[in-house]
Amino acid sequence: MSDNQNLLAGQRRALILEEVRRRGGVRVSELTRMLGVSDMTVRRDLDLLARQGSLEKVHGGAVPLSERRTHEPGFEAKSSLEPSAKSAIARAAAGLVSPGSAVALSGGTTTFALARELLTVPGLTVVTNSVRVADVFHDAAQESGEGGGGGSARPATVVLTGGVRTPSDALVGPVADAAIGSLHFDVLFLGVHGISVEAGLSTPNLAEAETNRRLIRSARRVVVVADHTKWGTTGLSSFASLDEVDTLVTDAGLRGAEREEVAGHLAELVIADPAEMAAAGDDTPVRRIS
Template sequence: MLAQQRQSAILDLVRRHGGMRVSQLVQQFGVSDMTIRRDLETLAERGLVDKVHGGATVSGPGSTEEPGFDAKSVRQRTEKSAIAARAAQLVEPGTAVALSAGTTTAALAALLLDVPGLTVVTNSLPVADALRSSDQVVVLTGGIRTPSNALAGPVAEAAAASLNVDVLFLGVHGMSPRTGFTTPNLMEAGINRRLVAAARRLVVLADHTKWETVGIATIAPLDDADVLITDSRLPSGAQEQLSERVGELIVVDVPGEQE
C-alpha cells in the first residue's frame, strides 16, 4: 500500500471512530510505529487530524473557522501553483472571466497578465492587486472586507447580479458529496452564489485538503461544476466520487510522497 493510500485509510478510521491510537494503526496496517507516526504527522500538517499523545483525533476546527488570507497563502503552495497553471490554460483571449476570492485564484490572477483583451470580474482584493499593473480591465465588486480579503455583502452581490461572464474560477474552503462546495463565511457564500449565477461555465479550483472539509454555507452542489481542477494527492476514492459528479475532473501532478 502506498503512503497516500494508507493515510487516506487512516483518516477514514479516525473520522469513523473519533480517534485512533498508534498501536491500533500499527496492527491494522502491518507497518512500523515510526511509519504510522509519520503518516499522522502528514495528516496533522494538512489539518485533517489533531495529534495527541499516542495517536490522533478528529481535527478540531469548526464549520465557521476562517483563516486569514496570509495564513492560507503559505499552505499547499506547490499544489495551488500547479492548479493555477492548469486553470490558466482554460482562459481565452478576449473573454470575460470572474475570479472569486482565495489564494489559488490569486495565484491564477498572476498568470493572466499577458492574456490579451481580458476582462476580469472579482471580489478579491489580492486578485485585483495582482492585475493592477496589467492592461486587463478589472471590475471590482465592492462590499465589506472579510478575513480572506474578499469583498462581500449586499453591495457586492448587487454588483455581481448585473454582470455576465464566460467563466468563473471559484476557490472553495471545502468540498464533499453531502454538502457540495462550501465556505465558512456566510457573506462570502452570498457573493459566490451570485458569481456562479453570472457565469456560463463554472471551474472550481480545490487542492486535496479541501476534500471532506465542510464550511457552514454551501455555495453550489458538486454537480454544478463544469470543471474541477485538483491535485494528485487527492485520494483515488475521492477522485472516483468526484468524477461521477462534476462535468470534468482535471488532476494535476505534484511531487509524490514517500512512504
C-alpha cells in the same frame, strides 16, 4: 528536522499542537515529514490529542479545536498551505481561458495564484471580489506603464466589486451581490473552503456563501480551483452542489478513490501534477477525467 526522530512521545505531540495552532491546520503528510516518523505514528498522536480535546481531526489532518466550521483562516495563513499544488492548479486552469474572455475570479489563495498566470492572456475583462486578485492586475499594469512596453499582452480590464472585507480579503455582502448580479461572464474560477459530495461547495462565512451563489448564477461555466486538502472539508454554509460545477481543477494529491467519487458528479476533472510540472518547465502536465 531530523532530530525529531528521537523525540519522546509527549514532546512530539507538543510539537504537533504548536504546528496546528501556528498554521491554523496541518496535514498528516506534512507532520510525517516534519517529525520524521510514520504516517501511523502521526495518526495515533492525532487520535490521542483529539480525545484529550486538544485539537480536532479533519480529513487528512487536524485543526485547532476552536477552529471548526465557522473558522475562516486569514489570507497569509492560507498562502503557506500547499503552495506547489496551488501553482500547478493555477497553470492548468489558465489553460482554460481564451483571449478576450470575460472571466470572474472569487477570493482565495488559489485564485490569487491563477491571477498571476492570467497576466499574459490578452484582452481579458476580469470581474473579482478579491482585493488581492485585483492588486495582481493593478501592479502588473503599473509596472508595464499601463501597457506601454512592459509586456506583450494588453492589460486586463478589471472590475472590483465593493463589499465588506473578509479575513481572506474577499469582498462580500449586499454591495458585492448587487454588482455581480448585473454582470455576465464566460467563466468563473471559484476558490472554496471545502468540497464534498454531501455538502457540495462550502464556506465558513455566511455572507460569502451568498456572494458565491451570485457569482455562480452569473457565469456561463463554473470552474472550481481547489487543492486536494479541500476534499472532505465542510464549512458552515453550503452554497452550491457538485452538479452546479462544470470542472474541478485540483492536484495529484487527490487519491484514486476520491477521484472516482468526484468524477461521478462532474463533467470534467482536471488533475495537475506539481512534481511533473517542475520537471516539464512551462508546460503543466494535466490529466482530464471526463
